Amino acid sequence: RFQLTWFLFHEVILHSKKKRATRADAHRARETGILGGMSDADYLSDAERDNIADDAATRLEDVTTSHFPRTQNLEYAILKAHLIVEYAITEFIRCTSRVLVETKDIRFSFSQKIEIAVLNVFGAGCSATIPSVEMLNQIRNQIRNQVAHRCTYERSLLNQLIQIPFEDADPRTLSDRQCITCLRNYCEFQSLEA
Secondary structure (H helix, E strand, O other): OOHHHHHHHHOOOOOEOOOOOOHHHHHHHHHHOOOOOOOHHHEOOHHHHHHHHHHHHHHHHHHHHHOOOOOOOHHHHHHHHHHHHHHHHHHHHHHHOOEOOOHHHOOOOHHHHHHHHHHOOOOOOOOOHHHHHHHHHHHHHHHHOOOOOOOOOOHHHHHHHHHOOOOOOOHHHOOHHHHHHHHHHHHHHHHHHO
């Protein structure tokens, strides 16, 4: 279904389901003299990892197909594509992490998430994945940084992004609507990569 599912279950890695220790846990351990450790019950079983990855895969499919806008506004489509790809990267980090972590607890910038995902082997199977995600982030930042509804960005950068997964396309001749379709397909491609 996803490369993620294959990766999670063909690696021999023990995944902890023990919650992150807090200061209160540290003080309690110091007072009791029991500093803890890990028991068999603290690790996720293969079946539990399977369920987590399947749930993430289902959510990614849903987000990609139902949340990409039906719009003629290319800037809006770029912003939505960025959000969808960021969600896919966050789910990848969550599912490949050695410890059980909830999506809401992964509070990093987009660039930091990319770096963490790369450390977890994101994009290892496709040399275009990381550069294209970084280009999408650069385009999104250009749009975000514009003053008061005057959205401008380097169209040449968007053209390069479109050419990575769609080599046969000549982005200079594509309408905004066709670029939006390419972005939708790009989001589906990135969800599959995650």
